[in-house]
Amino acid sequence: MATYVLIPGAASGPEYWRPLSAELRERGHDVVAVDLPCADDSAGLAEYADAVVDAIGDRTDLVLVAHSLGGFTGPLVCDRMPVDLLVLLQAMIPSPGEPPGDWWANTGYEQAKREQAEHGGPASDDPSDVYYHDVPPDLVAEATRAERDQSGTPFVKPWPLKAWPDVPTRFLLCGDDRFFPAEFMRRVVRERLGIIPDEIATGHMPMLARPAELADRLEAYRAER
Template sequence: MTKNHRTTDHQDDGRATTPRRGVLRGLGLTLGGVALGAGAGAAPAAAAGRGSGRPGTGPCTYVLVHGTHSAGAYWQPVAQELVLRGHRVVAVDLPLHGSQAFVPESYQRQDLEALATEPSPVAALSLDDYERHVTGVVRRVAAHGPVVLVGHSLGGATVTRVGEAVPELLHHICYMAAFCPSPVLPTPDACTAAPENADALIPLGQIVGDPEQLGVMRLNPRTGDTKDLQALHEMMCADYPDSVFRQRLGGIQTDESTTVYAGRAVGTPESWGRLPRTYLRFGRDRTIATKLQDRMIAEADARTPRNHFTVHDFPDASHLGPLDRAPVARALAELAP
């Protein structure tokens, strides 16, 4: 573990052209989970009062950001635990994800030849779109009390961008087995291609079509190919029973924008760097390798030597996190004021 962290051991931009190799490496980004919604007691963005741009004085709200090919439903087990502990929770669906997901017509028919070329509106999305969307949610909930912003995997890049944009509205930021880019590794693509991530699993045979032509990395979660299913299981959650893996696989979306992978997400010490931050480190992650997690933690700490990550270590957790999410919820609950 990187030195000088307080560590707790829990057992229980615009469009850029991405080289094909970088896109393929990008499959090492999270394949998110499945479940329902944001938890009882959370104020949906559409129903919340208008944000004033100033933090309110009410109860703490957790804003949870999912990873690639995923949705806010990934957070349901954690959200439920937090709500049962008395917190407010908003599990965000990023644009064209979750309740607004794009589903290719050819995917529904399982016409793999057509699926390889069917256009996707997801290709137009950038990290700017994700940041604007989540910042809008943060502005609204911050009017009612402190905000803890949490990102899983690719969601970490959005957390950094929002932390840079509105640090005054955030009480704490948290990265859960998530990308935390730096000047040396400024994008999720760069993080994924780092030597510390060399052991990450990338099921290349699962990519449908040409990502450079489609503008998305397209997967077929309904595949019946045993080899691909085994690779996805190992990559996502090798410690989960097959039945639970199939449930999680059912929550994967087909498309994620390659431009998002190439988006720069480097916070400055003056804005992002002034926020208290926590990292939930997963010790058996085959998507964002633990060595890469350690490097990102160390590089962030070097940039803000008076404000280091607090690290909670989950040594047996794979990329989707422990099957029992209660320990994760306990770690997050500690971040509330």
């Protein structure tokens, strides 16, 4: 049995992991869906990592799954405690000393979004169109009700690690994402991790759109470890 530790992205809590959590528990695993202090203006990345470590407690056989902004937190946890595997799920990949708020300009995100728009990108900025376009309506309603405020504090201070932690790392890219364009993310993964990502044919929220397939992918990574 493994312990899957699910680290959310910005303005999100444990709720949107519910379908994936159920799939992983059906496969016999423990699941920790972390509740980050995302609305707390006194909490930065260090406090986010504290929250993950506290939620894990004395559990072992850890597989961390970090989504979106959670890519800045997952490696900090790996630097503090034994982790068997880190899975970056369409996650932001930090560089040493980079504040999350600088990630967008440093990676060329705005240019990528312009190119996406030129090639038939999302018709509006409505979250339902950008984040949830392939998610069942009942889960969209549930996820949007659970959305939280996001403090700007974690975006300000430099990412503190001097190098990527010594932990096996996989990247699962969402090929139909309308928020982080696929070609943009392929480049960022290649440049920052030096690996070719795996891909799943979903938008930004695979834990809602295809939880069973996502659980299968995670289990395959664990088996390969």
